[in-house]
Structures are given as C-alpha cells and as structure tokens.
Amino acid sequence: MNNDNKYNNYYKKWEKKIKQGIIMSILFTGVGGQGIIKSTTVLAEAALSSGLDVKVSEVHGMAQRGGNVIGSVRIGRKVYSPTVEKADIIFSLEKLEALRNLNILNDGGLVLINDYEIVPVSLFFSKQEYPKNIIENISKITKNFILLPANDISKKLGEPKASNIVLLGKLSTFIPIEEKFFIKSIKKNIPQKAVEINIKAFKEGRKY
Amino acid sequence: MEKKELLTGNEAIARGAWEAGAKVATAYPGTPSTEILENIAKYKGIYSQWSLNEKVALEVASGASIEGIRALVAMKHVGLNVAADPFMTLSYTGINGGLVIISADDPDMHSSQNEQDNRYYAKMAKILMLEPSDSQEAKDFTIKAFELSEKYDCPVLLRTTTRISHSRSIVILKSRTEVNKKDYTKDCKKFVMIPAFGRIRHKEVLKRWKKLADYADNSKLNKVYNSGDNKDIGIITSSVSFQYAREVFSDIDILKIGVSNPLPKKKIKDFLKNRKKAIIIEELEPFLEEQIKAMDLGIEVAGKKYFPQFGELGLAALRKAREIFFTEEKQKKRDLGLENIPKRPPVLCAGCPHRAVFFVLNKLKVRVMGDIGCYTLSVLPPLNSLDTCLCMGAGVGQTLGMEKANPSLKGKLVSVIGDSTFFHSGITSLIDNVYNSGSNLMIILDNRITAMTGHQANPGMGLSLMGQEAPVIWPEKIAKAVGVKNVRVINPNNIGEFEKAVKEELANSDFSVIVARKKCVLLDKKEKNFRIYIDMDACKSCGSCLKFGCPAIEFRDDSYTINELLCTGCEVCIDLCKFGAVKKKILK
Numbered sequence: 001m002n003n004d005n006k007y008n009n010y011y012k013k014w015e016k017k018i019k020q021g022i023i024m025s026i027l028f029t030g031v032g033g034q035g036i037i038k039s040t041t042v043l044a045e046a047a048l049s050s051g052l053d054v055k056v057s058e059v060h061g062m063a064q065r066g067g068n069v070i071g072s073v074r075i076g077r078k079v080y081s082p083t084v085e086k087a088d089i090i091f092s093l094e095k096l097e098a099l100r101n102l103n104i105l106n107d108g109g110l111v112l113i114n115d116y117e118i119v120p121v122s123l124f125f126s127k128q129e130y131p132k133n134i135i136e137n138i139s140k141i142t143k144n145f146i147l148l149p150a151n152d153i154s155k156k157l158g159e160p161k162a163s164n165i166v167l168l169g170k171l172s173t174f175i176p177i178e179e180k181f182f183i184k185s186i187k188k189n190i191p192q193k194a195v196e197i198n199i200k201a202f203k204e205g206r207k208y
Numbered sequence: 209m210e211k212k213e214l215l216t217g218n219e220a221i222a223r224g225a226w227e228a229g230a231k232v233a234t235a236y237p238g239t240p241s242t243e244i245l246e247n248i249a250k251y252k253g254i255y256s257q258w259s260l261n262e263k264v265a266l267e268v269a270s271g272a273s274i275e276g277i278r279a280l281v282a283m284k285h286v287g288l289n290v291a292a293d294p295f296m297t298l299s300y301t302g303i304n305g306g307l308v309i310i311s312a313d314d315p316d317m318h319s320s321q322n323e324q325d326n327r328y329y330a331k332m333a334k335i336l337m338l339e340p341s342d343s344q345e346a347k348d349f350t351i352k353a354f355e356l357s358e359k360y361d362c363p364v365l366l367r368t369t370t371r372i373s374h375s376r377s378i379v380i381l382k383s384r385t386e387v388n389k390k391d392y393t394k395d396c397k398k399f400v401m402i403p404a405f406g407r408i409r410h411k412e413v414l415k416r417w418k419k420l421a422d423y424a425d426n427s428k429l430n431k432v433y434n435s436g437d438n439k440d441i442g443i444i445t446s447s448v449s450f451q452y453a454r455e456v457f458s459d460i461d462i463l464k465i466g467v468s469n470p471l472p473k474k475k476i477k478d479f480l481k482n483r484k485k486a487i488i489i490e491e492l493e494p495f496l497e498e499q500i501k502a503m504d505l506g507i508e509v510a511g512k513k514y515f516p517q518f519g520e521l522g523l524a525a526l527r528k529a530r531e532i533f534f535t536e537e538k539q540k541k542r543d544l545g546l547e548n549i550p551k552r553p554p555v556l557c558a559g560c561p562h563r564a565v566f567f568v569l570n571k572l573k574v575r576v577m578g579d580i581g582c583y584t585l586s587v588l589p590p591l592n593s594l595d596t597c598l599c600m601g602a603g604v605g606q607t608l609g610m611e612k613a614n615p616s617l618k619g620k621l622v623s624v625i626g627d628s629t630f631f632h633s634g635i636t637s638l639i640d641n642v643y644n645s646g647s648n649l650m651i652i653l654d655n656r657i658t659a660m661t662g663h664q665a666n667p668g669m670g671l672s673l674m675g676q677e678a679p680v681i682w683p684e685k686i687a688k689a690v691g692v693k694n695v696r697v698i699n700p701n702n703i704g705e706f707e708k709a710v711k712e713e714l715a716n717s718d719f720s721v722i723v724a725r726k727k728c729v730l731l732d733k734k735e736k737n738f739r740i741y742i743d744m745d746a747c748k749s750c751g752s753c754l755k756f757g758c759p760a761i762e763f764r765d766d767s768y769t770i771n772e773l774l775c776t777g778c779e780v781c782i783d784l785c786k787f788g789a790v791k792k793k794i795l796k
Contacts, residue, residue: 057374081522082448121759125757
C-alpha cells in the first residue's frame with residue numbers, strides 16, 4: 001500500500017504551519033510494554049535536534065501493567081501545554097486503542113494504526129470477544145487512516161520488539177523534521193546492539 | 209555551546225539538586241516522584257538513599273541540613289502526610305544547610321489513593337513554596353529553593369504535579385556549583401523544641417513570614433505576561449495551568465505565580481489594578497482564589513465557578529471555560545459512540561505471585577484489609593478481592609479494629625501488606641496487634657522488591673539505592689522478635705500448601721503472620737524448558753481457569769489456550785484445573 005499520493009501534502013502543510021507558530025500535536029497510544037514511551041522520546045529528541053521546541057507528556061505507574069498507555073508529543077516554534085487537546089496525528093500500536101482515542105482526532109487529522117490486536121485480559125474472563133469490526137468503525141469516523149503491519153515487518157527483520165520504530169518510520173514522513181534527526185535520535189535512545197536493526201525498521205516503515 | 213536536553217520535571221529537579229551543590233538526598237518511592245532520587249543517584253557528589261518511609265527520609269535530610277550541607281527530600285503528596293510531623297516543626301527550627309522538600313502531587317490520581325492539594329501544607333507550616341511550570345523551571349526553582357532556604361532559614365517546599373514531574377521539555381544544563389559546608393554550632397534554642405524554646409521559635413516563624421511576603425512580592429519567579437488588548441480581565445495561575453492558559457488565553461494578560469506561599473499580594477494587587485475581573489486558573493483546590501478573594505479588591509474574582517475542583521485541567525477544560533465567559537461559539541462535539549468499546553484495565557502480570565494469594569483468600573471467603581502496591585489491582589475482576597485500601601500500613605490496624613468491633617469474625621479476618629509497605633508502615637501496626645492481643649492473620653506479600661513504582665530497592669533486598677550491599681532485613685524475623693508465635697514463610701505459587709497454611713493460621717487463636725515469599729515475576733524470568741498447555745480433550749469448558757485472571761490464559765472462539773509468549777511457567781493453573789486439562793510438556 002502506498003499512501004504517498006493521498007498524504008504527500010501533509011509534510012509541506014505542517015512545515016508551513018509550524019513556521020506560522022502553530023503547534024503540531026501527536027498522540028501515542030497502545031498497550032503497556034509496546035514501546036510507546038520510547039516512541040515519544042525518539043520523536044521528541046529528533047524535534048529537539050532539528051531546532052524546534054518540543055514537549056512530551058507521559059503517564060507512569062498503574063497504567064503500565066497491561067493497561068492502555070497514552071503519551072503525547074507537541075512540536076512547534078514555541079510549545080506551552082505538554083498535553084494534547086486535539087491530535088493532528090494519532091499513532092496507535094494497537095487497533096482497539098486507535099478506536100478508543102478517535103474522539104480527540106483533529107479535523108483533517110491522520111491516524112496511523114499498527115495492524116495488531118492485543119485482547120484485553122478482562123475480555124477473556126468475561127468471555128467477551130475482541131471487537132471484530134474495528135477498522136470498519138474507524139473508517140466510519142475518518143477516511144484519513146493508514147493501517148500498517150508493523151509487527152509483521154519487525155518480525156521479518158528479526159527484531160519483533162521494533163514494531164514501534166517501524167510505525168515511527170511511517171510517522172516521520174508526515175512530520176516536518178528531516179530524516180537525519182530521527183536517525184540521530186534512534187542512535188541516542190536505542191541500546192547500542194539494537195541500533196542497526198532499529199534503523200532498518202525505521203526505514204522500512206518510512207517506505208511502506 | 210550550551211547543552212540542551214529534554215528532561216522530565218523529575219530529571220530536571222535531580223539535575224537542579226546536583227547543580228546547586230546538594231550533598232544528601234533521600235526519598236521513599238512514590239509515583240509521580242520516584243525518578244527524582246533514581247536520577248540523583250546517577251550523579252557523583254551526592255549521597256542518596258531510599259529511606260523506610262517519608263518521615264524518616266525527611267528526618268535524615270534534616271540531620272544533613274543541620275550539619276551544614278544542602279539536602280533534598282522527595283515524596284509523593286500522600287508521603288507528606290507521613291512526614292507531616294517533622295515537617296511542621298522543621299518550620300520552627302529552620303535549617304542550617306539549605307533544605308528542599310519536593311511534594312509531587314497527583315491531580316486525577318493516575319497512581320494514588322487521593323488527590324489532596326499539598327499547597328495547604330506550606331500555608332499551614334508557614335514556609336516558602338515554589339511551583340515550577342515546566343522542566344526548565346523545575347531545575348531553576350530547585351536551585352533557587354536552596355538559596356532561599358539558606359537566606360530565610362526556612363525549609364522550602366517545591367510542589368510539582370504529575371504533569372510537571374512526568375512531562376519532558378527542554379532544559380539548559382549548567383555545571384555544578386560546589387557549596388562549602390556550613391559550621392554546625394550547638395544551638396538548643398533553635399533545634400531543641402521544648403515548649404519554652406518552641407514559643408521563641410514560633411515568633412521567629414511569624415517574623416520570617418513577613419520577610420518571605422516581601423520576597424514574594426519582589427521575586428522574579430512571579431511574572432507578568434502582557435499579551436492582550438483586553439485590560440478588563442487578568443488571569444492569575446500557577447504550575448502547569450499556566451501552560452494551558454498561555455495557549456487558550458493568548459489574548460489576555462497573565463500573572464504566573466511561581467512563589468505560591470506566601471502569596472505575592474502586592475504584586476497581585478498591582479496586576480489587577482484597573483481591571484474588572486480576575487480569573488484564577490488552578491488545579492484542585494481554590495488555594496489562590498480564596499486568598500485573592502480575601503484581599504477584598506472590589507472586583508470580581510472567579511475561579512472554581514468555571515473550572516472543576518477535581519482532576520487535572522487541560523486545554524479542553526480551559527477552552528470550555530472560555531466559551532462560557534466570552535459566550536463564544538461552542539466547538540461542535542461529535543458523538544462517536546466510543547463509550548461502549550471494551551476497556552483495558554491494568555492487571556497483575558502473568559505469573560505474578562500475588563494472584564495465587566488472592567485466589568486462595570477469595571476461595572476461603574475471608575475479609576481482606578488491603579494496602580497499597582501492585583496487589584491493590586486484585587480488587588478488579590475477576591479476583592474482586594480486598595475490602596479496604598486506605599493508605600500504606602492501614603489494613604493491619606483496620607483488621608485489629610474489626611476484630612475488636614466484632615469478635616465473631618474470628619477466623620475470617622486477614623490483612624495483606626507488601627514487603628516494602630511492611631517496612632514503610634506495617635511494623636508499628638504489627639506490634640499493635642501483638643500488644644493488644646490481636647488474633648487475625650497478617651500476610652506479608654514479599655516479592656523481594658518495591659514493584660509498583662518500578663522496582664526500587666528496599667531493606668529486604670540487601671541492596672541500597674546507590675547499588676551497594678546492605679544488610680538483609682527479614683520480615684519474619686521482625687515478627688518473631690516482637691513476639692508473634694505463628695510465623696511461616698511460604699511460596700504462594702505452591703497454591704495447595706499455601707491454602708492449607710492460611711486455613712490453619714486462621715483457625716488458631718493467636719495472631720499469625722504468613723510471609724508469602726516469591727520474587728516479582730518481572731525480575732524472575734527464566735528460560736523454561738517446558739510449556740504449559742490446555743488439553744482440549746480433557747477440558748470441560750467450565751471456565752474456572754479464567755477466574756484466576758492470568759493474562760496468559762486466553763479464551764477465544766469457545767476454546768481455552770495458554771499464550772506461550774506470556775506464560776512464565778508458574779504452573780499454578782495446573783493445580784487449579786479439577787479435570788487435569790492444564791498440562792505441562794517438557795521440551796527437548
């Protein structure tokens with residue numbers, strides 16, 4: 001699937017908006033353990049080294065134990081609030097969590113979804129099913145979404161844990177920050193022995 | 209070139225302590241404050257330690273301050289309740305080396321039992337309080353707090369909230385300033401608070417209060433942001449609310465309060481001069497609002513009229529308020545029907561040894577007085593355990609109270625408490641049970657670490673914050689030493705043996721302690737040479753394994769399976785299945 005034609009003006013539009021002083025808000029979501037906080041850090045430090053102002057918000061504690069996790073990154077010439085009111089992009093490492101957070105998607109906003117399901121444990125013991133029609137429901141709310149098999153891609157690369165970086169690669173194509181700053185940030189924030197494979201994962205996501 | 213880094217508020221406070229030349233730092237872990245000490249421990253030149261609880265942490269820091277060096281103590285908001293005793297009188301004695309107390313409040317209770325507003329503590333103690341609004345200020349204010357503490361002979365409270373502590377923003381790093389140790393001179397009238405000296409010191413506190421008020425009025429930490437043509441209205445705000453206000457009310461002048469105790473009343477009065485209305489934007493209690501109203505400025509002062517007194521504020525809450533008082537067009541809200549999608553509550557990990565404990569207690573239908581830690585999650589389905597959870601240590605005392613209120617509950621009362629929590633505040637209530645002839649059962653859930661806050665060392669581990677070896681303190685030895693006759697140590701994942709022990713201890717007439725000892729599964733992951741599976745030919749689809757609530761036991765398309773990736777091989781579910789359908793297969 002190549003969405004470049006449909007979304008190729010997104011990068012340029014935001015390059016202009018940021019110059020005008022508008023703040024870009026990205027909401028990160030998924031399930032504890034998927035690398036959400038790491039994703040926010042890599043984006044935020046790329047923004048920092050590209051010379052933009054940036055703020056990140058994350059919540060620790062009880063949420064980590066298999067619960068849903070939310071983080072946000074806001075970038076611009078000057079950023080005030082660390083939290084998001086309306087997200088210009090939703091980055092979700094899990095399908096159900098993408099749907100759950102759609103209510104804060106900005107008009108014209110974009111949703112990046114990892115084509116991956118993690119069944120909430122509470123569904124097992126209440127003998128309920130994981131919703132089957134998530135993508136259908138999402139498409140009723142917005143047409144601006146990209147479904148990407150980040151887990152399959154990272155597995156093929158031999159690093160199943162890098163699915164967050166695959167999706168981040170795709171995200172990077174919509175954010176007015178040059179690729180080299182992302183690479184620099186990956187080198188800084190990923191353990192040395194996994195840097196190379198994560199850069200591969202990032203590039204795979206970028207070209208998807 | 210100056211070095212810029214993206215730091216959380218907590219990392220910035222740690223950096224600030226280091227740059228300010230602090231030499232001792234203490235804390236008890238508690239979200240959202242934990243990372244302050246974890247980060248301080250990475251710097252050379254500061255001695256840091258986990259204390260047993262916040263009271264001891266503050267006392268250790270105060271001792272270091274009296275000896276003449278700069279000391280910092282960090283805690284979550286409810287931690288200051290534990291430390292309130294030394295805290296209140298430290299205001300009287302004052303300090304020698306600078307003493308900074310961090311209170312990390314948790315509006316919206318992301319990981320807390322209440323959302324109390326600790327700004328009132330500073331007011332009650334009549335000490336200086338600073339409130340940063342981002343990470344740069346978290347660092348700068350920490351450094352300033354040490355200077356002010358020494359200048360005014362006053363402990364300084366630096367109050368953050370979860371959004372300040374856990375948000376990252378850009379911080380400019382500087383080098384450390386070494387601060388010479390001050391001399392200690394014995395001074396009974398200052399540090400020995402007998403009534404006669406206390407009376408003298410109280411008067412000093414009142415004198416200091418006036419000086420602090422002057423400082424607040426002239427401090428650059430309280431800053432006016434003139435931005436609008438609208439001079440009828442002025443906004444007064446502090447902490448993260450300032451950031452929200454700058455975005456939503458970019459057309460209105462703002463006074464940002466950095467020194468929020470004592471309030472800069474003269475500055476506030478000047479700011480509001482010739483204005484018709486003051487809007488106060490603050491999370492939780494109307495701390496600023498009530499004091500500004502009491503100044504009787506003859507203009508309308510409004511705050512909680514527009515903003516909730518609970519939870520966090522945010523851009524949306526401010527936007528909503530703006531729509532009301534400017535009668536602006538409301539942003540359209542679409543109903544997306546997302547309310548009914550399945551929730552994803554946090555759960556105990558697969559293989560967590562706490563799960564077996566609560567499964568057994570449920571089965572035995574006993575009342576369980578709880579405590580604070582990962583195991584508090586056992587209140588959620590399917591375990592649905594716990595009758596109470598009040599604060600750290602409380603369950604052990606509550607159990608004794610219930611027993612005294614209703615002796616017929618004998619054999620049906622259990623308190624549970626974690627290992628770190630036991631050291632924090634369970635020992636005193638354990639002794640209370642022994643002293644007052646309690647006959648209930650106390651279960652210490654000893655997973656060999658402080659797990660909930662992200663795996664910090666504790667006195668049971670033989671390891672200090674700075675990574676040094678420490679004596680191991682065993683809860684069962686403490687229990688025996690204070691006179692408990694029935695003390696057992698059992699691995700709760702041996703669920704049959706554990707159940708038998710609980711039954712026996714509930715049946716005897718004395719107070720009993722069971723130490724349920726099994727290492728936190730996150731620290732105990734081993735390569736396993738077997739796999740656990742469900743034999744669907746033997747399975748009767750009774751669903752009883754699901755009642756265990758293990759994330760590795762899955763039910764899909766009318767079939768039960770064990771998720772191999774999640775299963776840690778604790779084998780408890782093998783014992784739970786009456787039909788022997790859960791099986792173990794050795795892998796070659």
